Amino acid sequence: xxxxxxxxxxxxxxxxxxxxxxxxxxxxxxxxxxxxxxxxxxxxxxxxxxxxxxxxxxxxxxxxxxxxxxxxxxxxxxxxxxxxxxxxxxxxxxxxxxxxxxxxxxxxxxxxxxxxxxxxxxxxxxxxxxxxxxxxxxxxxxxxxxxxxxxxxxxxxxxxxxxxxxxxxxxxxxxxxxxxxxxxxxxxxxxxxxxxxxxxxxxxxxxxxxxxxxxxxxxxxxxxxxxxxxxxxxxxxxxxxxxxxxxxxxxxxxxxxxxxxxxxxxxxxxxxxxxxxxxxxxxxxxxxxxxxxxxxxxxxxxxxxxxxxxxxxxxxxxxxxxxxxxxxxxxxxxxxxxxxxxxxxxxxxxxxxxxxxxxxxxxxxxxxxxxxxxxxxxxxxxxxxxxxxxxxxxxxxxxxxxxxxxxxxxxxxxxxxxxxxxxxxxxxxxxxxxxxxxxxxxxxxxxxxxxxxxxxxxxxxxxxxxxxxxxxxxxxxxxxxxxxxxxxxxxxxxxxxxxxxxxxxxxxxxxxxxxxxxxxxxxxxxxxxxxxxxxxxxxxxxxxxxxxxxxxxxxxxxxxxxxxxxxxxxxxxxxxxxxxxxxxxxxx
Amino acid sequence: xxxxxxxxxxxxxxxxxxxxxxxxxxxxxxxxxxxxxxxxxxxxxxxxxxxxxxxxxxxxxxxxxxxxxxxxxxxxxxxxxxxxxxxxxxxxxxxxxxxxxxxxxxxxxxxxxxxxxxxxxxxxxxxxxxxxxxxxxxxxxxxxxxxxxxxxxxxxxxxxxxxxxxxxxxxxxxxxxxxxxxxxxxxxxxxxxxxxxxxxxxxxxxxxxxxxxxxxxxxxxxxxxxxxxxxxxxxxxxxxxxxxxxxxxxxxxxxxxxxxxxxxxxxxxxxxxxxxxxxxxxxxxxx
Numbered sequence: 115x116x117x118x119x120x121x122x123x124x125x126x127x128x129x130x131x132x133x134x135x136x137x138x139x140x141x142x143x144x145x146x147x148x149x150x151x152x153x154x155x156x157x158x159x160x161x162x163x164x165x166x167x168x169x170x171x172x173x174x175x176x177x178x179x180x181x182x183x184x185x186x187x188x189x190x191x192x193x194x195x196x197x198x199x200x201x202x203x204x205x206x207x208x209x210x211x212x213x214x215x216x217x218x219x220x221x222x223x224x225x226x227x228x229x230x231x232x233x234x235x236x237x238x239x240x241x242x243x244x245x246x247x248x249x250x251x252x253x254x255x256x257x258x259x260x261x262x263x264x265x266x267x268x269x270x271x272x273x274x275x276x277x278x279x280x281x282x283x284x285x286x287x288x289x290x291x292x293x294x295x296x297x298x299x300x301x302x303x304x305x306x307x308x309x310x311x312x313x314x315x316x317x318x319x320x321x322x323x324x325x326x327x328x329x330x331x332x333x334x335x336x337x338x339x340x341x342x343x344x345x346x347x348x349x350x351x352x353x354x355x356x357x358x359x360x361x362x363x364x365x366x367x368x369x370x371x372x373x374x375x376x377x378x379x380x381x382x383x384x385x386x387x388x389x390x391x392x393x394x395x396x397x398x399x400x401x402x403x404x405x406x407x408x409x410x411x412x413x414x415x416x417x418x419x420x421x422x423x424x425x426x427x428x429x430x431x432x433x434x435x436x437x438x439x440x441x442x443x444x445x446x447x448x449x450x451x452x453x454x455x456x457x458x459x460x461x462x463x464x465x466x467x468x469x470x471x472x473x474x475x476x477x478x479x480x481x482x483x484x485x486x487x488x489x490x491x492x493x494x495x496x497x498x499x500x501x502x503x504x505x506x507x508x509x510x511x512x513x514x515x516x517x518x519x520x521x522x523x524x525x526x527x528x529x530x531x532x533x534x535x536x537x538x539x540x541x542x543x544x545x546x547x548x549x550x551x552x553x554x555x556x557x558x559x560x561x562x563x564x565x566x567x568x569x570x571x572x573x574x575x576x577x578x579x580x581x582x583x584x585x586x587x588x589x590x591x592x593x594x595x596x597x598x599x600x601x602x603x604x605x606x607x608x609x610x611x612x613x614x615x616x617x618x619x620x621x622x623x624x625x626x627x628x629x630x631x632x633x634x635x636x637x638x639x640x641x642x643x644x645x646x647x648x649x650x651x652x653x654x655x656x657x658x659x660x661x662x663x664x665x666x667x668x669x670x671x672x673x674x675x676x677x678x679x680x681x682x683x684x685x686x687x688x689x690x691x692x693x694x695x696x697x698x699x700x701x702x
Numbered sequence: 703x704x705x706x707x708x709x710x711x712x713x714x715x716x717x718x719x720x721x722x723x724x725x726x727x728x729x730x731x732x733x734x735x736x737x738x739x740x741x742x743x744x745x746x747x748x749x750x751x752x753x754x755x756x757x758x759x760x761x762x763x764x765x766x767x768x769x770x771x772x773x774x775x776x777x778x779x780x781x782x783x784x785x786x787x788x789x790x791x792x793x794x795x796x797x798x799x800x801x802x803x804x805x806x807x808x809x810x811x812x813x814x815x816x817x818x819x820x821x822x823x824x825x826x827x828x829x830x831x832x833x834x835x836x837x838x839x840x841x842x843x844x845x846x847x848x849x850x851x852x853x854x855x856x857x858x859x860x861x862x863x864x865x866x867x868x869x870x871x872x873x874x875x876x877x878x879x880x881x882x883x884x885x886x887x888x889x890x891x892x893x894x895x896x897x898x899x900x901x902x903x904x905x906x907x908x909x910x911x912x913x914x915x916x917x918x919x920x921x922x923x924x925x926x927x928x929x930x931x932x933x934x935x936x937x938x939x940x941x942x943x944x945x946x947x948x949x950x951x952x953x954x955x956x957x958x959x960x961x962x963x964x965x966x967x968x969x970x971x972x973x974x975x976x977x978x979x980x981x982x983x984x985x986x987x988x989x
Binding site for chain 1: 767781
C-alpha cells in the first residue's frame with residue numbers, strides 16, 4: 115500500500131446541503147491527526163442552491179495555499195465534476211452521489227458512483243449521506259475510524275447518544291463500502307506527531323482575536339461579505355469583558371460610531387468590504403482631520419460596485435491608499451498571512467493611538483475566509499501602547515481654559531485628553547482648526563497644521579513592515595495578503611523542479627511605505643514581478659511611485675474572482691525568467 | 703477622575719466667539735443649553751457636545767464642553783458611539799434641520815428607536831443658512847428659494863411625528879423666542895434617561911422671511927403637560943400643523959445600554975503586555 119504525506123481533498127454540492135460542515139469535520143479530523151490543514155471555500159451570494167465547494171489541503175509542513183489539485187473529490191451534485199474536473203490530479207478518485215452503483219476509469223481519474231442517499235436512508239438517517247462519504251474518504255487514506263468517532267462524540271455531545279450512534283454507523287458504512295469495492299485504491303496517510311498547541315483559524319477570526327487582545331472593546335459595523343465574521347466573533351466575545359459590537363443602520367454609521375467611541379477614549383474599530391469602504395470615505399477624512407484614532411478593516415472582494423460579492427480580489431489597494439477628498443495622514447497595513455493577521459490587528463490599535471490617525475487593515479476574501487494551521491499566539495510579541503494620553507494632573511499643568519488638543523510639538527503628535535478629564539476640555543473638529551480646536555481660515559496656521567498632521571506618521575512602523583524570502587535572488591516576486599501563500603509555493607517549486615532561485619517580498623505596511631528599509635531588496639534587482647488579484651497592477655503602480663523600476667518590473671494579474679493557482683503563476687514566472695534571460699543575452 | 707471642582711457657572715461654558723448673524727435664534731438656544739447645564743450642576747468636562755455641519759453645528763466651538771464638530775449629517779452616530787464608550791458622560795447633539803432631517807435623516811430614525819441616553823437639539827429654521835439660502839426638509843410647501851424658483855413642491859417633514867411613531871421616549875418642541883420655556887424643556891430633556899428630541903424653532907433672520915419670530919409668536923400653541931399617549935401626541939401635532947411648543951410626550955423605559963445589561967468597561971484599557979491567560983483560554987476554540 116502506498117504511503118502518502120499530503121492530501122488534497124474537496125467536497126462539492128448544492129448550497130444548503132451541509133457542504134461546509136462536511137468539509138470542516140474532515141479538516142478538523144486531519145488537523146487532530148497531526149497535519150497542517152489549509153482550506154478554501156467557494157460559494158455564491160445566495161442561501162440555498164447553486165454549486166458550492168470546500169477545498170482542503172493537508173500537509174506535513176506549514177503552508178498558506180489550499181493547493182491547485184484534488185486527490186479525492188466528493189461530488190454530491192451533478193455540477194461538482196464539471197466545475198472541478200480540471201483540478202483532478204492523475205489517479206484521483208471521485209466519489210459521486212448517483213442512482214446506481216458504478217465504478218469505472220474515466221479520463222485520468224476513477225469515478226465511483228454510489229447511491230449514498232439511498233444507503234443512508236436504509237441506515238435510517240437520510241441526512242447522514244455526507245457522513246458516509248466522509249467515512250469513504252477516511253477509508254481511502256487508511257485513517258483509523260476512531261479519529262472520526264472522537265470528533266463525532268464531541269461534536270454531537272449535546273444531541274444525545276442516538277445521534278452519535280447513527281453518525282458513527284454512517285461513517286462505518288463508508289469504511290465498509292471502500293473495503294468492499296475500492297480496496298485496491300486505498301492508500302495510507304502517514305500518521306504525524308500530534309500537536310496540542312497549534313490553532314486552526316481563519317483570517318477574520320485572527321483579525322478579531324488580535325483586535326480583542328489589543329483592548330478593542332467596541333466594534334460598529336454593517337453586515338457585509340466577507341467581513342461579517344469579524345463582527346460576529348467580536349459579538350460573541352465582547353460582552354463578557356464589558357464591551358459590545360453594534361450592528362448599525364448603515365456603513366457610514368459603522369465608521370462614525372467607532373470614531374465617536376474612540377474620541378471618548380475607546381479602542382474602536384469597524385469592519386467592512388469594498389462597497390462599505392466607499393461609503394466610509396468622508397468619515398475616514400474626519401477621523402484623520404480630527405486626529406481621532408480608528409481601525410478600519412477592509413476585507414476586499416471582487417468589485418467594482420456590488421461586483422462579485424462572494425469572490426476574491428485585491429482591487430481596493432488604490433482606494434485604501436488614496437480614498438477621501440483632501441489629503442490625510444493614514445496608515446495602511448496588510449497582513450500577509452492568517453497568523454500575521456493577529457499581530458497586525460493588535461499593532462494597528464497601537465499605531466492608531468500613537469499616531470492619532472486612521473489605520474486601515476487590508477484583508478482579502480481568501481485571507482479572511484480561508485482557515486489554516488498556525489502556531490500558538492506569542493503573547494509577548496505586541497505590547498499595548500496608547501500614545502500621548504494625558505492624565506488630569508498632566509493636563510492641569512498646561513493651565514489652559516481650553517486644552518490645546520492640536521498643540522504643535524516636535525513630532526507633530528499632540529497630547530490627547532480623553533473626555534471626562536477635568537483639565538482637558540476641548541472640541542475636536544473636522545473643520546480646519548488651530549491648536550485649540552477652534553475653526554480657522556488663517557493661511558499661516560492652515561499651512562502649519564497641515565504639515566503637522568501630514569508629517570506625524572512618517573515614523574510609523576509595523577514590527578514586520580515586510581517579509582523577504584531569498585532576498586539575494588535577482589528576480590523578486592512581490593505580493594500582499596493571501597498572495598504570499600502563492601508566491602512561497604512558486605518560489606519553492608522553481609527551486610525544487612527547475613533549480614532556479616527567485617525571491618519573494620511580502621509587504622505588510624503599504625502606507626507609509628517603508629521606502630528606505632525596502633531599498634536594499636529592490637535596488638539592483640533584474641526584475642520585480644508583482645503578483646496581484648486586480649486588473650491594473652495596483653501594487654506595482656504603488657511601488658513604481660517610490661522606486662525607479664519602470665523598465666524592470668511587470669505584473670502578473672488575475673481578476674476572475676478566484677485566488678491564483680500556483681501552477682499558473684509558476685508558468686508565468688518561468689516565462690518572465692525566459693524573457694529576462696533573453697534580454698541579458700542580447701545585452702551581452 | 704474624581705476631582706473636586708466648584709459649582710459650574712455660565713462663565714465656565716464660554717467658548718469661541720460666535721459668528722452667527724445678529725438676531726439669529728441660535729444665540730438663545732446656546733444660552734438656554736448652557737443655563738440648563740448650570741441649573742443641573744453639570745460641569746463642562748462631564749459633557750460631550752457633538753454636531754454635524756451647518757450654522758447651528760458650530761455650537762460645540764462656541765460652548766465650552768468636550769465637543770466634536772463632525773461632518774454633515776453624522777452627528778448622531780458619532781454621539782452615540784461616544785455615549786457607548788463613556789456612559790457616564792452627558793452627550794448632547796446639536797445641529798440643524800438640514801443636517802438632521804436631510805442628509806442625516808437615516809440616522810435620525812434609528813437613533814430614535816435605539817433610545818440611547820442622549821439629548822438631540824435640532825435648531826430648526828427651515829432653511830439652509832450656511833450655504834446661503836436653499837430650501838430645507840422642513841421648508842413650507844411653495845416656499846421660494848434660490849433652488850426652488852417655482853416654489854417648494856415637496857411637503858415639509860414632520861420630525862416630531864416620525865420620532866413619536868418610532869418609539870421616542872421624550873419628544874418636545876421649543877421656540878428660541880421663548881427662552882424661559884425653552885430652557886425648562888432642554889433641562890427636562892437632559893434629565894430624561896433615554897433619547898430626547900427637542901426640535902427648537904430657531905428663526906433664520908437672514909434667509910427665511912416666512913418662519914420668523916413674529917410668525918411663530920402668532921401661530922404657536924403651548925402644550926403645558928405631556929400628552930398621555932403617542933397617538934394623542936401625533937394627533938395634536940397634526941391638528942396644529944406642527945405649530946406647537948412644549949413637551950409632547952414622555953415615556954419611562956430602560957435606555958439601550960441599560961437594556962444590554964453589560965458591565966461597561968469599554969474605556970478600561972491596560973497598557974503593557976497582553977493578557978496571556980486570556981489568550982490561552984480563547985485559543986481553545988481553535989483546537
